[in-house]
Amino acid sequence: MYRKKKTTRVSSTTDLITNEINDDKLLHDLNPQQKRAVTCSTNQSTLVLSGAGSGKTRVLTSRIAYLLKNCNVKPYQIFAVTFTNKAALEMRHRISQMLPGIQLNDMWLGTFHGLANRFLRIHCKMVGLKSDFLIIDPDDQLTIVKKILKDEINEKNFYTDKPKAIVNYINKCKEEGKRSSDIIPKNENRFKQLIYTKYEKYIYEENKVDFGELILLTKELLEKEIDLRIHYSKKFQFILVDEFQDTSTLQMDWLKLMMDRDDQNKIVRNCFMAVGDDDQSIYAFRGAQCINNIEEYLKALYLDRENPEHIIKLEQNYRSTNIVLEAANSVIDHNHSRLSDNLE
Structure with a gap:
């Protein structure tokens, strides 16, 4: 029997207003809160508070697929940040399955470091790098610091933990967006700052970048x-960030540089969707600022924490038993600064 297909009603003010399509296969099996997040308006930014096991990866994947299929959004307009490379690959695979035939090569989907690497490969000359620059890991950093201590400082009998402490200091400074020249020397950090200065010079001359440098160079260039x-704020009109509670000060500063775009001499907000859990933050040791970042995000995008259109809460848990949830909720209830409600 022939079934008439539903049509979407498009606002006269913009052709990018999202409208819920009840029979769209992208929305099948989503609960009401998930569906709201996937189909929310492209006219405004949104904060999605998503607890553990509430299906946030599915929501992000479905949101991207929904934008591409139903909102006339092109892959190159999307800038999506995940926390791990594995998550990025999984999301790209799921979107390809949802929308077979759509080429996703132009979509920027990856970790902060992966996306910064892609950016710098294009604009390497503008920051004094060669196109074949090498990315070094913490073990490489440790080797470089030991070399500086031995060859330049002439300190051969340093304690085993001193190089590690210096590497941690350098990485923490970069996560806060600070160069060695930005730091006011004090007695307790004067020596570390000296090594940081020599370390910067060394990796630049060797055409190398560490993970923090990838993002710091990107932010400084923008x-x-x-x-x-x-150019990039006009290109990336749809920005999605997973595990938002674990973003660092430096990563947040990068995102803020792409919040607005110039549209015919008029400043227009890009459409942001941050997905995070204000009940957890396990990366404070490397610069993550859970509550501060969420509050700053709300303020920067003029979002009202009392407006249900601005904040969507995913509270249905699909992973844990009631006993586990009750125990977790009883502990989390003591956090009076949280925005989300208890998981069910």
Whole structure:
């Protein structure tokens, strides 16, 4: 029997207003809160508070697929950040299955470091790097610091933990967006700052970058080159960030550089969706600022914590038993600064 297909009603003010399509296969098996997150308006930014096991990866994947299929959004307009490379690959695979035939190569989907690497490979000359620059890991950093201590400082009998402490200091400074020249020397950090200065010089001359440097260089270049910032903020009109509670100060500063775009001499907000859990933050040791980042996000995008259209809460848990949830909720209830409610 022939069934008439539902049509979407598009607002006269924009062709990017999302509308819920009840018979769309992308929305099958989503609960009401998940469906709201997937189909929310592209006219405004949203904070999705998602507890453990509440299906946030599925929501993000379905949101991207929904934008591509139903909102006339092109893959190159999407900038999506995941916490791990594995999550990025899984999301890309799921989207390909949802929308067979759509080419996703132009979509920027990956970790902060992966996306910064892609950006710098394109604009390496603007930051003084060669196109074949090498990315070094913490073990490489440790080796470089030991070399500096031995060859330049002439300190051969340093304690085993001193190089590690210096590497941690360098990485923490970068996560806060600080160069060695930005740090006011004090007695307790004067020596570490000296090594940081020599470390910066060494990796630059060797055409190498560490993980923090990837993002710091990206952020600095976008700050310095206004035309470049305008280009990317106009290109990436849909920005999605997973595990938002674990973003660092430096990562947050990068995101803020792409919040607005110039549309015919009029400043327009890009459409952000941050997905996070304000009940957890396990990366504070490397610069993550859970509650601060969420509050800053709300303020920067003029979102009202009391407006249900601005904050969507995923509270249905699909992973844990009631006993586990009751125990977790009893502990979390003591956090009076949280925005989300208890998981069910």
